[in-house]
Amino acid sequence: MLGVCYYPEHWSESWWEEDAARMRSLGITHVRIGEFAWSRIEPEPGRFEWGWLDRAMDVLAGAGLKIVLGTPTATPPKWLIDRHPDILPVDEKDQVRGFGSRRHYSFSAPAWIQESRRIVEAVARRYGEHPGLAGWQTDNEYGCHDTILSWGQHDLAAFKQWLRRRYQTPQALNEAWGNVFWSMELRSFDEAFLPNLSVTETNPAARLDFWRFSSEQVAAYNRMQVEILRAHSPGRFITHNFMGLFHDFDHWDVGDDLDFATWDSYPIGFTERFPFSEEEKIRYARTAHPDMAAFHHDLYRGVGRGRWWVMEQQPGPVNWAPWNPIPRKGQIRLFTWEALAHGAEVVSYFRWRQAPFAQEQNHAGLNLPDRTLSPGGEEAAQVGRELKALGSLPDGGQAPVALVFDYEASWITRIQPQGQDFDYAEMTYRWYEAVRRLGLDVDIVRPGASLKGYRLVLAPTLPYVSDAAHAAFRDAEGFILFGPRTGSRTRTFAIPDNLAPGPLADLIPIKVIQVSSLRPGLQEPLTGTVQGTATRWREDVEAGARVQVHARFEDGCPALMSADSKAYLAGWLEGQGLRDLMAWCLDRSGLEGMQLPEDIRLRRRGALTFAFNYGNSTWDVAASLGKVVIGSRELKPGDVTILAT
Amino acid sequence: MLGVCYYPEHWSESWWEEDAARMRSLGITHVRIGEFAWSRIEPEPGRFEWGWLDRAMDVLAGAGLKIVLGTPTATPPKWLIDRHPDILPVDEKDQVRGFGSRRHYSFSAPAWIQESRRIVEAVARRYGEHPGLAGWQTDNEYGCHDTILSWGQHDLAAFKQWLRRRYQTPQALNEAWGNVFWSMELRSFDEAFLPNLSVTETNPAARLDFWRFSSEQVAAYNRMQVEILRAHSPGRFITHNFMGLFHDFDHWDVGDDLDFATWDSYPIGFTERFPFSEEEKIRYARTAHPDMAAFHHDLYRGVGRGRWWVMEQQPGPVNWAPWNPIPRKGQIRLFTWEALAHGAEVVSYFRWRQAPFAQEQNHAGLNLPDRTLSPGGEEAAQVGRELKALGSLPDGGQAPVALVFDYEASWITRIQPQGQDFDYAEMTYRWYEAVRRLGLDVDIVRPGASLKGYRLVLAPTLPYVSDAAHAAFRDAEGFILFGPRTGSRTRTFAIPDNLAPGPLADLIPIKVIQVSSLRPGLQEPLTGTVQGTATRWREDVEAGARVQVHARFEDGCPALMSADSKAYLAGWLEGQGLRDLMAWCLDRSGLEGMQLPEDIRLRRRGALTFAFNYGNSTWDVAASLGKVVIGSRELKPGDVTILAT
Amino acid sequence: MLGVCYYPEHWSESWWEEDAARMRSLGITHVRIGEFAWSRIEPEPGRFEWGWLDRAMDVLAGAGLKIVLGTPTATPPKWLIDRHPDILPVDEKDQVRGFGSRRHYSFSAPAWIQESRRIVEAVARRYGEHPGLAGWQTDNEYGCHDTILSWGQHDLAAFKQWLRRRYQTPQALNEAWGNVFWSMELRSFDEAFLPNLSVTETNPAARLDFWRFSSEQVAAYNRMQVEILRAHSPGRFITHNFMGLFHDFDHWDVGDDLDFATWDSYPIGFTERFPFSEEEKIRYARTAHPDMAAFHHDLYRGVGRGRWWVMEQQPGPVNWAPWNPIPRKGQIRLFTWEALAHGAEVVSYFRWRQAPFAQEQNHAGLNLPDRTLSPGGEEAAQVGRELKALGSLPDGGQAPVALVFDYEASWITRIQPQGQDFDYAEMTYRWYEAVRRLGLDVDIVRPGASLKGYRLVLAPTLPYVSDAAHAAFRDAEGFILFGPRTGSRTRTFAIPDNLAPGPLADLIPIKVIQVSSLRPGLQEPLTGTVQGTATRWREDVEAGARVQVHARFEDGCPALMSADSKAYLAGWLEGQGLRDLMAWCLDRSGLEGMQLPEDIRLRRRGALTFAFNYGNSTWDVAASLGKVVIGSRELKPGDVTILAT
Ligand SMILES: [Zn+2]
Ligand SMILES: [Zn+2]
Ligand SMILES: [Zn+2]
Structure with missing residues (x-):
């Protein structure tokens, strides 16, 4: 389904x-409103202006649109x-x-908690049972603009309480x-x-403790909103729109309190910001890197359970x-289908119409400021027609591969990089990319979550291995590859007594x-079995007797080793070496992969297989992938082919 | 004429x-003094020490020098x-x-306004009618060291008043x-x-409004000084010494209150600071880039009407x-002649003698700290002799080409670059360079000024087109080329209803x-008609029926288009592509150009033509340029040839 | 001797x-303790807990270790x-x-001076005559983390007093x-x-005066500690552990109050931080640059008289x-021997055991956190055995070459670089490297110290030449080479009346x-006599009649010149040009050098000659260097050969 x-x-x-009528005619079913409108809802302290919003809700609901209402706390x-x-x-x-601008609040300021309760309760009471209301979005993009860690007196006071609770003495x-x-x-x-x-x-x-505390403050703040909304709006869903490329708080924790997760997908801007090589940044400037959207789809599918x-x-x-190129023709449609392929229930465009004023005036919408459809709007309309033709999409199942993603791992390696370019975001992304290039679907999972059913588990690095994580690894059924620094720190950021x-x-x-x-x-x-070159990081490992060494560094130290179905990589691998390693892992896990061209990606959803072309040459879709439902067996640059088996 | x-x-x-006698012997007629001497003029609050300055003025005037006195407010x-x-x-x-250091004041601090009035009035009363006094310089280099925008309580208070006046409610x-x-x-x-x-x-x-406010505060502050000086110093001119490469306030506005403009010309330092390529920075490190001084000469000729x-x-x-090389031999003389060629009435060197102490001890003067003539002093002396031989210089007239230069365009594109390297200073400079490489003289004009008489008008970009600017373009007689983003914003920084x-x-x-x-x-x-490559910026344009498209992007979108005598370029062009575009413009305007070597520049002043060689090879000056008056038909590196027709 | x-x-x-027993078994004779233990010594204001430290001292002394006790003021x-x-x-x-973290104090805060006196006196009274106590270390690494210049109210108050004393009016x-x-x-x-x-x-x-003041505050603070320690701890030495690559205060001054100097030698980290080329940083990442440790050894031998x-x-x-690679195998041993070769009395490793917690948990020790010997510990043990075999080492004598090193020169060129890359640290290091590549031993000396006995004196730059420095140069017996900017400033940072x-x-x-x-x-x-290319800096020099010019710039200006035994270089030289210049200097001084391979260094100590191989190929040690005592005539990468003549 589509939204806006x-x-x-x-x-x-x-x-x-x-506007409402035209939304419907494009195939849009959901509309999100209200998340920045506090000054219109309550223009003076205590004086609420509900009229305009009552009328807006009625017009939208009247056109058959399902409304997602945002609490205006951002x-x-x-x-x-x-x-x-x-x-x-x-x-x-x-x-x-x-x-x-926005997000000008500390999660620990007592006055803010009180004011937030007041406005959320007011909005929830007013619209909680509005017939057009499908559900709620809490706040907007927690943490955007580096707003998780705040360093003021209220933050210190709350941190002291947190320390007292955690440590007692x-x-x-x-x-x-x-x-x-x-x-x-x-x-x-x-x-x-x-x-x-x-x-x-x-x-x-x-x-690390201050980061944990700060993350928990976000979760508590969100939970406070959720509780108010649940009380006044029975039967409506509650979600939050997370951001991409953002690790400053634990999304798994916040996700626990939501009915499902949503995220804000700007793959082209994210490609500009991510630490890709210059050559990649140029190459993918107008399409986004082929794993940018997909990685987040798989992550937030996990966060949303x-x-x-x-x-x-x-x-x-x-x-x-820093630079904002026009997406390549077809790319908006491709992004939409890709989200659906990874399991999105709704893909909601931001925004209906480009605002001619204020901070985001250069941000495109489905419509231009002069009320005509934009090029992106045309592509959305095409998806609307295609979706209608295709009917409802099948459910997806568990993927064969799990990648363990941990927010604490990001904090630990940022607090103590030890080498300036040891970047958790890059590392997890490159491992994901390497296995996706082999044609496999991936679930991104929380450390400690059950790993049952996965044939291959990837843990690029997990410096702190909790008891739960340890148990999940122990009980896993598939092959596990641990990356360097895994198990190198205790819960209190110390080196374990027995070393990593x-x-x-x-x-x-x-x-x-x-x-x-x-x-x-x-x-x-x-x-050895895998060739390659470690950059950024290597370790000197002593391997016990029952450990098999598959590759060594030039000085003879073990680089890749395994014991039974658990393997350990003692360095940072990239590029072909990393892809070869993933192929070796597939082999060990009994999974079949296929060598996809650099810019082609596949994703299955039930009986449907989706193929996406981020590159510049046509790809001939193999007959084995099924019968073409949408698109063509000749998958052109920027195009999508949907196949059914 | 020469000054110091x-x-x-x-x-x-x-x-x-x-010192005074030696100035005269070098051919110097004007001397500027006093602009940093507050602590000597008023060593204690209210206690003025005029004696030393009385004597200095008398000595200088006695030697026949005309004095420019600076108000000491910097x-x-x-x-x-x-x-x-x-x-x-x-x-x-x-x-x-x-x-x-200096410039440690806010233009909005009430105490500062009051103190400035007091000291300016004191100096004006004392010397306003001194027989040696030719005129005044207000303050010194407004805005130097980023001092236009100030963010304190007085600034906020004044800004609130400004907003109240501008918006009423x-x-x-x-x-x-x-x-x-x-x-x-x-x-x-x-x-x-x-x-x-x-x-x-x-x-x-x-x-944008805060920038406008800040710029108006500068103009008001300068006007305050001008009014006091006019009251106490009848018949003397008032000017201000502007800086190069500086766009933080509207020089056109300040210029309105002056009798003429002056600027401080440090072409070699500016070349080091300007966003040239590394290769250009090395190539021109000891000569300055060939358009650096000239661009500013033409700008300040405009500012000074x-x-x-x-x-x-x-x-x-x-x-x-960052680096300060010794200028190539001959370069000080070349700079001096180039200023005169562009119409300078006086070229005044900074400074008479290198100060052996304090912040600028590594800044050369015409004399070394040991009171002997410096290498630059020798070159100044040569110009003095040549000027004497040449007699008075003819007046210059209107140039065939106008380049529209707008301070608000600089503010708008810095506030909202949209692409990190969209730099207004670079863009206007490169357009100027391209047309100057074709041998043409250029006037730099204010948006809204009459464009009558110009065969070609260049508007590299003008995001906000005021009613006055619109009328001037409409009434222009020549061919106009608008660059990208022109007309893309309203007065209040919004996208126009009809789009750009x-x-x-x-x-x-x-x-x-x-x-x-x-x-x-x-x-x-x-x-198309013009070949090239857009970098940094491009636009998707829909062209109306009566628009002729001269060049297109690869996807078919119009890149260069015109209707009658108005053309629009939908991207950023540099290098050969930009020079070809300028040649096409000349063609459309009926102007004749000549392809000058990369490092040669020409400039006319009445019947005189001046040629300057910034390069490393000799240029044979064409006979058609006239009869050699100074220099040689073989224009050597670093040399000047003056011709008469 | 070895320490830890x-x-x-x-x-x-x-x-x-x-731990103590194992130290002894490794050949360790000295142990430093206590310098960060204030919170354990005085856990509450005025309540001292001496028990644990009494016991620790007794255990260490009981094992035969000589104790260096640090005052805990860092x-x-x-x-x-x-x-x-x-x-x-x-x-x-x-x-x-x-x-x-640490070093959170201003040297000018009155309360800090008082508290420092109190704790130093308490520790000195308690342990000043402990039989195991060999001596004292004051504080720890003065100036580490940019802590020399502090800009608070106490600093200003003390600076005002300092100015009053210095200038009177x-x-x-x-x-x-x-x-x-x-x-x-x-x-x-x-x-x-x-x-x-x-x-x-x-x-x-x-x-410059604020820097001098700040440096003097450090010396005064250290002197305060020294006086207390001398009073309560007769017969024990007092030293301080200086840092490498650190010029923010005058080490010569602080050294005057110590019995000898010590320094903290981290050549690999320093190599990462020093402004080497990228190629050098990669090449020497795991060995350190071959002159990094040696330069400091020679400097601190000077500071320690x-x-x-x-x-x-x-x-x-x-x-x-920024990156912290594992040192190449053998390097810890090499570093130890190199320090001994340059005259170190004790080489003390930091630290006994890697701490598994807090800020330095990734800093290696001689032991791993699990109490087993680390790879570096194995190498230290080897040196322990070799030292035992070799017996006591002979004294070193005066070197043939002196390099004048001046902290004020560093301050002056940082205050006024004039060219962004005029770096005093680099300049002195490159001159040192060039002469060391010719196989010569070097003493690093203070300006104004006697230069008698040196055949060659190098003064890379000395902007301010004091009367004492002038006299020492005048009375020197050898050949002197002055670098650019020497003599270019007076004591009060002005250009001399007679120019540089x-x-x-x-x-x-x-x-x-x-x-x-x-x-x-x-x-x-x-x-000319020396060929090369000046980068970064050149000067235009007028040479008097009795000056001989040995090399000129392309425009004819003198580049290298001499009068009698004093030479002046008017530019920045690097690489082969600089090495050729040094060879020319040797020639002029009557010294014999040898062209060592890029990565080989020699150092004499009495009758012993030490050879070190920082490179990747074996070097055949010439027979003329003596008879092999330790190692082999085939000096392998990372190895040491000790020869006796
Ligand atoms: Zn409050
Ligand atoms: Zn005041
Ligand atoms: Zn106090």
Whole structure:
């Protein structure tokens, strides 16, 4: 199904009817509204203006559209900030981040919690049972613009309470963090401080705990909204629109409180921002990198426990990346179909009409500011027609491959990269890419989740292996490949007593003696079953007797090793070496892959197989993939072929 | 005529007589003094020490030098700042910018306005009718060191008043800025805030208005000084020394209040700072890029409504660029003649003698610290002799080509670059360079100024086309080429209802549907009458029926199009493509050009033609350019040939 | 002798005995403890816990180890900072630098001086005459993490006093600094201010004086500790562990108050941080650049007036560089022998055991966190055995070459680089490298120290030549080469009246007319006795009649010149040109050199000659170098050969 984001408050009321009718004619079934409209809903403290929104809801519902209503907490109005300036977040340099855009609040400010309750309750009471209301979106893109970590007095106060709950005594905290080092010991929780603005780096254990605390504040804030909405809006779903490329809070935790997940898919802007090579950035500037959208689809399907939408789909060029090219013709349609192929229930475009004013005036919509359909709008209309022709889509099932994705792993490696280019986002993305190039569907899973049913499990790195994660690995049925640094840290950011891989040593008896971070140009070739070159990182490993070594570094140290169905890679691999490694893993797992061209991707949904061409040459779709339902067996650049078996 | 900047307060009084005599012997007629001498004029609050300056003026005037006296407001002394610390400017990060160098004031601080009036009036009363006084320079280099935008409480207070005057009601302001977006609406002008320190970008309409406000504060401050000087110094001229490469306030506005414009010409330092390619920076490191000085000469001739000086001419190596090479032999003479060729009335060197102390001790002068002539001083002396031989120079007339230069265009594209390398300074410079390489003289004109008499008008980009600018384009007699983004924004930074080019659609009926910013390496070839490759920017244009398309992008979209004598270029062109486009424009305008070598430039002044060689090979000056008056028909590297027809 | 840094407070007391015994078995004789243990020594204000440290000292002494005890002032505990937050240093942007790591104090905070006296006295009284105590280390790595310059109110107050003492009257200060420039004149010392946060650059004379003041504060603080320790600990040595690559305070001054110098040798991390070319950084990533350790050995031998240790020797990969590779096998042994070859009395490894917690958990030790010997520990053990076999080492004597190294030269060229890449650290390092490649031993000496006995003296640059330095140059017996900018500034950061080289003009009668800083790619070839290409810098020099010119720039200006035994180089030379210049200097000094391969270095200590191989190919050690005592005549990559004559 298709949806769209709409801002009735931006347009003349006289346009609403026509807008709603045209949405329906494009095949759109869902419309999201309201998430930035606080200053129109409550223009003065305590004075609510419901009329315009009542009318907008009625017009949209009247046209047959299902409404998703956003709570307007991402944009507290000026009068509220002037009354409670202590709501404002504070950056790591101790600079207050002021009014003038959005997300100007700290999750720990008491006045903010109170004001949020008030506005969410007001909106929930007013519209909770509106017949056109399908469900709710809480807030908007938690964490956008680096707004998870705030460094003000309210944040410190809440962190002190959190530490007290977690550690009970200052002695326990000192012990856990190793505060004896550099005389950092605290005599009471009142002496605790935020890990910023120090002379040199602060204790990594403190930083990890502050990150955990900050992430939990987000989850608690969201849960507060969810509870109010559930109370006043029975039978409606509640979701949140997550962002891409964003690891600053634990999405798994927030997802637990939602009915399903949604995310905001801007693959072309994300490609510009991701640490791709210059050559890749140019090559994919107008199409996005072929795994950019898919990676997130698979991630948020996991976060939503199988259910998810795209809440905001890029409809054309945007405004916020360093460069914002016009997408290649066909790309908006391709993105839409790709989301559906990965299991999206709704793909909702952002936005109905390009706003001619304010910050996002260069962000395309399905319509131009002059009320005519944009090029992206034309492509959405085509998908609308195709969807109608195709009928309802089958359910997808479990994928053969699981990739373990962990927000704490991102925090740990950012707190302590050890080598400047050890980037968790890149690492997980490249492993995903390598296995997707072999034609396989992937589920992205939470550490500790059951791994039953997966033939292959990939853990690119998981520095802290919790008891739950350890148990899931132990009980897995398939082949597991662990990447470097896995098991290298305890829950309190220390090196395990038995050295890395810590608790995993009972699954694969090895010991990491030393680690080496490698500057660009410094390379460590490895030879054996898998050939390649480690860059960025390698480890010196001592392997126990029952460990089989499949590849070694030039100095003889084990590079790839396994014990039974558990393997460990002691370095950073990229490119062909990484793809060969994945092929070896498939072999070990008994999975069949196929060598896809660099820019072709496949995805199955029930009996349907979808093929996507991100490249510049036509691909002949193999007969074995099924009978063409939409598109052509000659898969042209920018095109989609849907096959049924 | 030649001038020099002199600081009697820096030297033993016993040297003054000799200095003045030696100035005269070099052919110097004008001397600028006093602009940083506040602490010597008023060493304690209210206690004025006029004696030394009386004597200095008398010595200089006695030697026959005409004096330009600077008001000393660029350097308020420590006692003044200690009394009124709120005078200090505040940077965009909310850091107060302190005492210790210069320009440490906010244009909006009430105490500063009052103190400025007081000191200007004191100096004007003392010397306004001094017989040696030729005229005044207000302050020094407004805006140097990023001092136009200040972000303190006085700035906010003045901005609120400005907004009140401009918009009358908060509703009108909310409407104009589109504040409904992200709930940014204000209930009163008291709720207004400065557009900095927000979580993410602020409203571009607010930022543009803050820039306009800040620019108007400069003009008002300068006007205040001008009014005092006019009152006390009848018959003397008033000017200001503008900087090169500086767009932060509207020079056209400030120029309106002056008798003529002057600027400070440091072409070699500017070449180091300008976004040239590395190869260009190396190639021109010791000569400056061949259009660097000339562009500014033509700009400030415009700002001065035909009358202008160089107030500070680079006399040798300077101290403030990342690297400061010794100019190539002959270059100081070349710069001097080039300024004269473009119409300068006086070229005044900075400074008479290199100061051995304080911040600028590595800045060359006409003399070394040991009182001997420097290499640059020798070249100045040669110009002095040549000028004497040549006699008075003829007046210049209107050039055949006008280039429309707009400070708001610079602000708009910096507020909203959309592509990271869309740089207004570069764009206008490259268009200027391309047409100058064809041997043509150029006037740089203000948008809205009459374009009568010009055969060719270039508007590299003009996002906001005012009614006056629209009328001037409509009434122009020559051929006009508009660059991309022209007409793409309204006065309040919104997309026009009819889309870009907005009001110009009646002159050339096209509509810009989408814009694409292109990262380095992403290119859009165009073919047709003009061949080339768009980089950085392209647009998707729908062209009306009566529009002729001269070149198209590969996807068929129009790249270069015209209707009657108005043409539009839908992308960023550089290099050979841009030069070919200019040649095509000449052709359309009926102008004759000549293909000059890369490093040769010509400029006419009445019956004289000047040729300059910035390159490394000799150029044979064509007989058609006239009879050699100074120099040789073989124009050697670094040399000047002057011809008469 | 060998030593190790040990933190008994980090480990279970039950491990201490075994640790001490194992130290002894590795050949370790010295152990440093205590320098970060304030929070354990004084866990609450005024409550001292001596028990654990008494026991630790007794265990170590009981095992026969000589103890170096650190004063714990590098890590004031949280309770102290909470009581006196004004102790915290302030950065140049006016941000207080908080608790959470180390070195969080200003050298000028009165409360800090008082608290430091108190704790140093307490520790000195307790252990000053402990039988196991060999000596003291004051504080830890003064200046680490940019902690010399602090910009707070206490710093300003102390600076005002310093200025008053130095200049007596504000008039004298104004005159000395040239404050008439830009009206910076002060009416009283109360008006003085710190040279930060101004609109543009502040007066370089003020910045130099603030740097001198800050350096003197360090020396005074250290002297305060030394005096307390001397009073309570008769017969024990006092030292401080300086850092590598660190020029922010004058180490010569601090060294004057110590019995000998020590430094912390992390050659691989320093190689990553030093401005080497990318190619060099890759090539030497795992070995360090061949002169990195040696340069510092020779420097700190000078600072210690002939006596010095390595207090912290890198034992494996570290944690603090952008990348931290595992050292090449053999490198830890090589580093140890190299320090001994240059005269170290003790080489002390940092640290005994890798800490599994807190900031340095990725810093290797001689032991792994699991209490087994690390790879670096194995190499240390080998040195222990070899040392035992070799017996005591002979004393070294004066080297034939002196290199003049000046901290003020570093400050002056950083305050006023004039060309962005004029880097004093690089310049001195490259001159050192060039002469070391010719096989010569070098002493690094203080300007003004006697130069008697040196055949060759190198002064890469010495902008300010004091009377003492001038006298030492005048009285030198060998050949002297001065580099560019030497003598270019007075004591108060002004250009000398007679221009550069100022006072040296009586030794070599030349005058520097203009200086040229050259951006990368801009080159000035020089030809003559020495060929080469000046990059970064060149000067226009006028040479007096009795000056002999040995090489000239293309425009004929002198590039290399001499008068009698004093030579001057008027540009920046690197690479082969610089090596050729050094060979020419050897020739002039009557010294014999040998052309060593790029990665081989030699060093003599009495009758022993040590050869080190940093490269990838074997070097055949010439028979003339002596008889092999340790190692082989085939010097393998990473190996050491010791020869006796
Ligand atoms: Zn409040
Ligand atoms: Zn005031
Ligand atoms: Zn205190």
